[in-house]
Amino acid sequence: MTPAKSDLLQGTLDVLILNTLQSGSQHGWGIAQRIQQVSDDVLQVNQGSLYPALYRLEAKGWIRADWGNSENNRRAKFYALTRAGRRQLAEEKESWQRFSAAVGRVLQAT
Amino acid sequence: MKTQLAAAWRALFHRNELYRDLDEEMRFHVEMELEKNIRRGLPAEQARTEALRTFGAAARHQEECREASGTRWLEDFVQDARATFRGLRKNPGYAIAAAVTLALGIGANVAVFSVVHAVFLQALPYGAGERLVRLRQDAPGIGIRDAGFSPPEIPEYAAQTRTLSAVAEYHSMFFILLGGAEPERLQTGVVSANFFDLMGVTPMLGRGFLPGEDAAGAEPVLILSYDYWQRHGSDTKILGRTFKMNDKIHTVVGVLPPMPAYPDANDLYMPSSDCPFRGSAAAAHNRNARMLTVFGRLRPGATRAAVNRDVDEIGARLARAYPDAYPKSGSGFSVRGVPLADELTERARPTFLILLAVVGLVLLLACANVANLTLARQLRRSREMALRAALGAGRGRIVRQALTESGLLALIGGGLGILLAAGGLRLLVAFAARFTPRASEITIDSVVLLFALGLSLATGLVFGLLPALSGNRNLLTVLNDGGTRSTGGIRGRVLRQGLIVVQVAVSFMLLIGAGLMLRSLWKLQHVAVGFDAERVVTMRLSLNFSKYTNGGERRTFHERLLPALTDQPGFSSVAIAGTLPLNQNGGPQNSFFEIEGRPAPSKDLRPQADFQQVSPEYFRTIRIPLLRGRAFAGSDLPDRPLVAVVNQTMAEHLWKTEEPIGRRILVDGVKDWITVVGIVGDVRQYGLERKPEDQVYLALEQFPSLSGSILVRTTSDLDSVARRIRHTVHGLDPDQPVDRARTLEDVRSEAIASPRLTSILLSIFAGLALLITSAGIAGVIAFSVGERTQEFGIRLALGAAPGSVLAMVMREGMALVAAGIALGLIGAHALARLMSGLLFEVDATDPPTFLAMSVVLAGVALLACLLPARRATSVDPTVALRNA
Numbered sequence: 001m002t003p004a005k006s007d008l009l010q011g012t013l014d015v016l017i018l019n020t021l022q023s024g025s026q027h028g029w030g031i032a033q034r035i036q037q038v039s040d041d042v043l044q045v046n047q048g049s050l051y052p053a054l055y056r057l058e059a060k061g062w063i064r065a066d067w068g069n070s071e072n073n074r075r076a077k078f079y080a081l082t083r084a085g086r087r088q089l090a091e092e093k094e095s096w097q098r099f100s101a102a103v104g105r106v107l108q109a110t
Numbered sequence: 111m112k113t114q115l116a117a118a119w120r121a122l123f124h125r126n127e128l129y130r131d132l133d134e135e136m137r138f139h140v141e142m143e144l145e146k147n148i149r150r151g152l153p154a155e156q157a158r159t160e161a162l163r164t165f166g167a168a169a170r171h172q173e174e175c176r177e178a179s180g181t182r183w184l185e186d187f188v189q190d191a192r193a194t195f196r197g198l199r200k201n202p203g204y205a206i207a208a209a210v211t212l213a214l215g216i217g218a219n220v221a222v223f224s225v226v227h228a229v230f231l232q233a234l235p236y237g238a239g240e241r242l243v244r245l246r247q248d249a250p251g252i253g254i255r256d257a258g259f260s261p262p263e264i265p266e267y268a269a270q271t272r273t274l275s276a277v278a279e280y281h282s283m284f285f286i287l288l289g290g291a292e293p294e295r296l297q298t299g300v301v302s303a304n305f306f307d308l309m310g311v312t313p314m315l316g317r318g319f320l321p322g323e324d325a326a327g328a329e330p331v332l333i334l335s336y337d338y339w340q341r342h343g344s345d346t347k348i349l350g351r352t353f354k355m356n357d358k359i360h361t362v363v364g365v366l367p368p369m370p371a372y373p374d375a376n377d378l379y380m381p382s383s384d385c386p387f388r389g390s391a392a393a394a395h396n397r398n399a400r401m402l403t404v405f406g407r408l409r410p411g412a413t414r415a416a417v418n419r420d421v422d423e424i425g426a427r428l429a430r431a432y433p434d435a436y437p438k439s440g441s442g443f444s445v446r447g448v449p450l451a452d453e454l455t456e457r458a459r460p461t462f463l464i465l466l467a468v469v470g471l472v473l474l475l476a477c478a479n480v481a482n483l484t485l486a487r488q489l490r491r492s493r494e495m496a497l498r499a500a501l502g503a504g505r506g507r508i509v510r511q512a513l514t515e516s517g518l519l520a521l522i523g524g525g526l527g528i529l530l531a532a533g534g535l536r537l538l539v540a541f542a543a544r545f546t547p548r549a550s551e552i553t554i555d556s557v558v559l560l561f562a563l564g565l566s567l568a569t570g571l572v573f574g575l576l577p578a579l580s581g582n583r584n585l586l587t588v589l590n591d592g593g594t595r596s597t598g599g600i601r602g603r604v605l606r607q608g609l610i611v612v613q614v615a616v617s618f619m620l621l622i623g624a625g626l627m628l629r630s631l632w633k634l635q636h637v638a639v640g641f642d643a644e645r646v647v648t649m650r651l652s653l654n655f656s657k658y659t660n661g662g663e664r665r666t667f668h669e670r671l672l673p674a675l676t677d678q679p680g681f682s683s684v685a686i687a688g689t690l691p692l693n694q695n696g697g698p699q700n701s702f703f704e705i706e707g708r709p710a711p712s713k714d715l716r717p718q719a720d721f722q723q724v725s726p727e728y729f730r731t732i733r734i735p736l737l738r739g740r741a742f743a744g745s746d747l748p749d750r751p752l753v754a755v756v757n758q759t760m761a762e763h764l765w766k767t768e769e770p771i772g773r774r775i776l777v778d779g780v781k782d783w784i785t786v787v788g789i790v791g792d793v794r795q796y797g798l799e800r801k802p803e804d805q806v807y808l809a810l811e812q813f814p815s816l817s818g819s820i821l822v823r824t825t826s827d828l829d830s831v832a833r834r835i836r837h838t839v840h841g842l843d844p845d846q847p848v849d850r851a852r853t854l855e856d857v858r859s860e861a862i863a864s865p866r867l868t869s870i871l872l873s874i875f876a877g878l879a880l881l882i883t884s885a886g887i888a889g890v891i892a893f894s895v896g897e898r899t900q901e902f903g904i905r906l907a908l909g910a911a912p913g914s915v916l917a918m919v920m921r922e923g924m925a926l927v928a929a930g931i932a933l934g935l936i937g938a939h940a941l942a943r944l945m946s947g948l949l950f951e952v953d954a955t956d957p958p959t960f961l962a963m964s965v966v967l968a969g970v971a972l973l974a975c976l977l978p979a980r981r982a983t984s985v986d987p988t989v990a991l992r993n994a
Contacts, residue, residue, distance in 0.1 A: 028135060029142040047139065047165045048174065051132075056178035070138070072145075077135045 013045070013053050015096060018081065018089040021063060025080035027070060028054060054079060062088050118184055125188060132172045140165050186507070190514035197515070204487050205519070207885075208480045212523025212569060214878060215476030217530030218469040220554070220562045224531065225462055225542050227561070228552040229455050235369060235551065236450070237310020241408040243274075243447030245421055251441035252714045253700070258400035260435075261393050264302070266428060267404065273420040274406035274447075278308040281402050282374045283385055284652050284817070285355045288845055295652060295847040296338075296355070299376040300385045306333075306366075308407050315339075316349045316364030324381035326389060330355075331381065333364040338377040357656040358384065370547035372454055373403055386655060397435035406447060418446040438714045458545035460947045461868055467941060468623060468875050473569065475616045475879050478609045479886045481573040484516065485606055486893050488577050509575075516574025517567060524566030528554065531562075541871070544864045576605060606890055607926055613886050614930020614971065615937055617879040621963040622938035624876035626945060627869040629959055630952045634862050640793035640802070641691055642733035646854035647824060647831040648690060651839065652817040654846055661748070664814035667842065672725060674838050675822065681831075683823040685728040686810055690819050690854070692861040694797045698805075705764065706774040706783060717764055719756075719804035720795065721777070723815045728807070729755075729790055731823050732854065739771040739788030746809040752780070753809055755788040760804035775806075784808070798861050799950045820848070828853055868948065880967070884974035891923045892978035902982050903990025912983035919982045923975035924968075931964055 020026065020034050031054075032045040057063045062085030070076040081089070140161050147157035165171075176185060198205035236242060245267070246256045259267075259279070268277040279302045287294040299305075306318040313333060323331055332353060339348065353360045360380065383389045393399045408417060425445035429436035437443045488495070499508060532554055543549035658664045668686060675684040689696065698720030702713065710716040726742040728734075737758060746753050754775065761770045774783040792802035810818075824831055832851035839848040895902075902915055942954035952959070 027138065029139045032139075033146075047136075048167075048171050051136070051171050052174040052178040055175040056180075059178065059180040070142075074138060074141070075134065076138045077131070 015092045021081045025078040027076040136168050190511045194515040194518050209523045211476045213526035215473035216524045216527030221531035222465050222469045224558045229548045242450035243406050245404040247445045249437040249441040249443040259402045259404045260397045260399050270424045273412040273417045275409045276308045276407050278302045278305040278405045279402045288354045293845050293847040296377040299379040313364035314367040324383050330358045330360040331363045332360040333379045336368045339365045372547040421445045471616045477573045478613045479882050481576045482609045485577040513574045517570035520566045520570030528562050541867050610926045611930045613883040615934035617883040618934025619937040619941050620876040620879040624872040625959040625963045627872045630949045631865050631869045633951045634798050637798045640791050643854040643858045647822045649820045649848050650850040651848045661814045680826045681822050681824050683731040685731040685821045686725045686818050688723045688818050691793050701778050703775045703777040719806045721806050723808050723810045723813045725810040731821050735791040737789045742809045752784040753787045754784045755807040757805040758792050759802045761789045884970050887974040891975050895982045899990050902985040903987040907987035916983050919979035927971040
């Protein structure tokens, strides 16, 4: 994995994680499953990127981690959005939409 | 911020928990994946493999997670710190040597810094103390230095100054406190009512003096100093209590906060009207009663130069208006303001500047030594380091670990150093008190602790960075030679040798400093003082000025006291003198006089001398030799011709080859001519280092003075003599204090106490330096011998004489020492120049000291080389070669 590629993925992955957590707290595996599901298996989340991303987001204070029980009653670490995370998500979403709309326009023009 | 702190906290103290969490989190993920695979219908074995494969390298993910959580550096630090402690525990010799060396170096610096901080850096303990000045007047052309001010000048300066917002007066007196078990002699500051306001001092209890309390006829009041108040029970209800002082009853109106013992170590303060001399109607107009010290506070915006111009103009104006009371023009008469900070600290500056330089050098030495120890240790670990580098530890990481290690060692050393400094603080305060009244302010406060912390970290950086940067990380070379020849390359070797040269140079500087001081002390101790201090006991006797108001009354007291004391068994000779010899608290109190038949062109150009009143037995009691003529006799009474005895210096200075005996002089303030009847030997009257000046002794009975000292030559011990003197004095007058019993030898050893303590301090530091350096030399030579074992083995096998091998090693060591001494010569020269103010009759380039210290250093270094060098000759060639 070259750093350039991971950087690109990293930013995207961060938004995806934040967005996933909007509907409620979730553990790492659940986050990965949900992203895959929602994207119809287009987006495969690499665990080697997922967990560092979670720790980075936690260090930035955008998500909070707590130990809880999973659906099959096992101890799991659940991540939840913080208020700062919600703000961040709104910003990222907006800039993402602006960006993709711009890219779309450029692609249609040619 | 809170989450970051929590994360840092966890990384620091719950690292294992963090790892466990990560582990568990990832295991959970794999298990969920596994279940999903099983649900998808994969066989168990394949489901597991698949789950693990998709997850990837868990350890790697964990590592990245730790990196991402932003506390990696902290974890590294904790890891390094643990490794350091483990390493130090495994190698306690290194740890102890390094920590002790650093503790001594840092401790010495912290101790001296605590003095420098309290005395020179802190604001004066007066409100806006930087705006305070003391006025002084000088006339260097006619030998007048720092003359006092007279009572009529005070209102004149206050009215005429444009740069000072207020002017206050001060002088110190002894009053007698009566009503206790024994009369007590109290040092009293006598001040104008605005004194404490001007100084910016607010009493701790009660109030300061009110305007008008210094006017004639005001109710007698007094203010206690903090020390006196504390010595007498710290009574918070003392306000309003009365003290019977001499013939007046004073009411306590205030207690001062702790203050520097400046201008004097006063027990209490009174308004100026309470001093019978200052307060008398005659003194109010007497321009020759120069008894007062004057303080001023600068107006906002006034510069020191403006103040000096201002007060000098006032002085010149007064000199023109009252020409009889001031020096003639051409005498260089000037008035100026000395900043109070200089007054309080000037005398301490040279000594503590030198001490600061010395402890700085000691720390440098300690750093060099620990760097060398670290270097040697690191070379032993070069395989470990190279391996770690090969396994992927970055250069930064390795340097960081080395710095963590040195930083922690330095902090341990610093902690021990602070304890050391705190332990020595009391001694240091006592030492500093000899030079400055601010010594009482010396403490180890937060600023000093911060300094200690900063110094420790800086020290760790210095001795850690050197070896860290010179480390050998080339795995191939290190592993190739199997660790036996891992010399760290040329660079490490040059570095180690360079450090030794620096250590020798620094030690040499310190040795020179101590050597010069010791030589100066030796000269001071061997000054011919001109009297015999052995077996003389002295006590202070200041007659009660409100009781013995005239000469007749004082004489009567003396005439009863002296025979009563002489009658005591074992008192072979008894005398009273105005001041004791070697009196360091004052200088000569010069008066002008005229020699009969030699009229001077102007009154300012007349000769001057110091005048001292002594009783007839004085010269015999302390064995000042009578050179010619006669000493005073009991028959030299007021109704007989006035007589004087002069010292040898004066006889030679003023009469040269003529015979002084029989000549007459006329002294300012004395109506009749005084005839010189004898010449005595010179005495060091005002300090050991002060050359004898012109001195006139007058007969006590013809000029009976109030203050003086009793001197008794006796074989009895101090306590019993003191008891008998006190008993005799109180027998004559129970209200008359007599105190401060000392032997004249105490007085003499007190006179050299400051230089002696300075010498001891410098010698301790120099000895320490020598010890550290010789250990360093021995260590480096031992290391170099160890490195070259095979070479020596080959040389010996090929028939080299053991002596030649020894000489080879010694040459290497002594070349470093010689280079160090050469470098040290330059530094020592600079240090000695800095010290010249502290030296007595010793030149800063004193060749014997430089020679002696070179020999001492070279000798110790030779021994330090010899011990490890001998190992080179005992190398067994077969063993050395087999290990090759």
